[in-house]
Amino acid sequence: MATETKAKKVAPLSETANEILEVLKGATEPMTLAQIKTLVPTANSAHLTGLRNRELVSGTEVEVEVVKVSKAKVLQYSIKGE
Numbered sequence: 001m002a003t004e005t006k007a008k009k010v011a012p013l014s015e016t017a018n019e020i021l022e023v024l025k026g027a028t029e030p031m032t033l034a035q036i037k038t039l040v041p042t043a044n045s046a047h048l049t050g051l052r053n054r055e056l057v058s059g060t061e062v063e064v065e066v067v068k069v070s071k072a073k074v075l076q077y078s079i080k081g082e
Contacts, residue, residue: 010054016047019040020036020040
């Protein structure tokens, strides 16, 4: 009895994933998601995961300095009214 191997259907890349792919093709060095988002604002990690799963891009873990903006409660001071 012969066994048939079913091919897995792969969904086509989204417009955003294709944009990311083009940005990376034109890049002179590897880019982080934050850098990609400056050129493709709708990019997110799921797009890059999809590209990695299809072996269209590779990812390497690196350490970078990140400036974080956060909110904090502080006191404001003013002269008391007379």
